[in-house]
Amino acid sequence: MALSRQSLSVRQRVGSSSAAAGQGIGRSIRVTAWVSFVVEVLIIGTGGAVRLTGSGMGCPTWPTCTADSLIPTSELSFHSLIEFGNRMMTGVVGIAVLVLVLLLWRLRAERRNIFTLAVVVLGGVVAQAVVGGITVWTGLNPFIVGFHYVASLVLVCVSAAILVRIRQAPGPRKLAVPSWFAALVHATSFVVAVTIAVGVLTTASGPHSGDVNAGRTGFDVELLEHLHAWPAYLAFALSIVLVLTAYRWGGAVFRWSIALLLVELVQIALGLYQARNGLPELAVGAHMVLAALLAATMTVLILCLKRQSPIPAETVSSSSRS
Numbered sequence: 001m002a003l004s005r006q007s008l009s010v011r012q013r014v015g016s017s018s019a020a021a022g023q024g025i026g027r028s029i030r031v032t033a034w035v036s037f038v039v040e041v042l043i044i045g046t047g048g049a050v051r052l053t054g055s056g057m058g059c060p061t062w063p064t065c066t067a068d069s070l071i072p073t074s075e076l077s078f079h080s081l082i083e084f085g086n087r088m089m090t091g092v093v094g095i096a097v098l099v100l101v102l103l104l105w106r107l108r109a110e111r112r113n114i115f116t117l118a119v120v121v122l123g124g125v126v127a128q129a130v131v132g133g134i135t136v137w138t139g140l141n142p143f144i145v146g147f148h149y150v151a152s153l154v155l156v157c158v159s160a161a162i163l164v165r166i167r168q169a170p171g172p173r174k175l176a177v178p179s180w181f182a183a184l185v186h187a188t189s190f191v192v193a194v195t196i197a198v199g200v201l202t203t204a205s206g207p208h209s210g211d212v213n214a215g216r217t218g219f220d221v222e223l224l225e226h227l228h229a230w231p232a233y234l235a236f237a238l239s240i241v242l243v244l245t246a247y248r249w250g251g252a253v254f255r256w257s258i259a260l261l262l263v264e265l266v267q268i269a270l271g272l273y274q275a276r277n278g279l280p281e282l283a284v285g286a287h288m289v290l291a292a293l294l295a296a297t298m299t300v301l302i303l304c305l306k307r308q309s310p311i312p313a314e315t316v317s318s319s320s321r322s
């Protein structure tokens, strides 16, 4: 079937990849941006390990581990090592992001958007170190622990945005898809955000508090589990629509719609598995990390909605599926 004129012109626009990409962005910046993204995701895993092994108060004070020692002492248990390991991980993340900011310094005028994003991540990492300290000071208040997780997830999304932007040429961008499709993507991202927010509340009310003495929200966990799962199914349904509609355009929008659908599929399967099997720690940890990857995928899809410049018509006609 021949492509309609509208879908052909959309295909021209979404098909333009990073042809004119990455002006001034060298290999060292690309590699550091990837390292920064990966360690941002990893620290969500190590933070999850702290909570899921009940090591939240392994170092009972902050910024030192105990009242008179910066690092765990021999009297402290393996929980201290896990908690302290997570504190060390903050250092690794901080160094990676600091190096990225320094590498981007000379491009701060031409690639101001990327430089600003990197500075935001650096500021966020410093702020997160303090929020981590506040979680300890408050004896793992579930709302603060939840906020700490959500803030990490936002930093993963900003790091993903940096990865997208360094592949794109600077300059103004135009919507590369019909506005209804962009609205559908934004609606999906809203539903994903609601799913994540209610998931965090579910965790904050469930058994994995991070310490035997830590408080819980007192909300009904079973009800929250349902309130969390419903928007997850809605996000999945919306993502199916995204894949089916983006199919005729191909390109990055189609690829990232598929990625979103696949990550959601695994995440929903994992969520159902953990809910029906007494919340095994490993599955809960994987669900936490995958939520961050899902949010990152959503971010990339949103950023793919706009393109800087269209590719020539000949390129399109030679790759057309009609």
Ligand code: HEM
Binding pocket: 146, 149, 192, 195, 196, 197, 199, 200, 201, 202, 203, 204, 206, 207, 208, 225, 226, 228, 229, 232, 233, 235, 264, 267, 268, 269, 270, 271, 272, 273, 274, 275, 279, 284, 287, 288, 291, 294
């Ligand atoms: C788009 C799909 C989904 C996303 C993005 C998602 C995301 C999340 C997030 C961010 C958390 C909180 C993690 C934390 O604070 O440590 C969470 C917790 C949870 N999720 Fe999901 N989830 C999804 C689907 C599901 C589904 C379908 C179920 C099935 C009932 C489910 C069951 C749970 C449960 C039981 C918890 C609480 C775990 C605990 O108590 O520690 N999730 N989810």
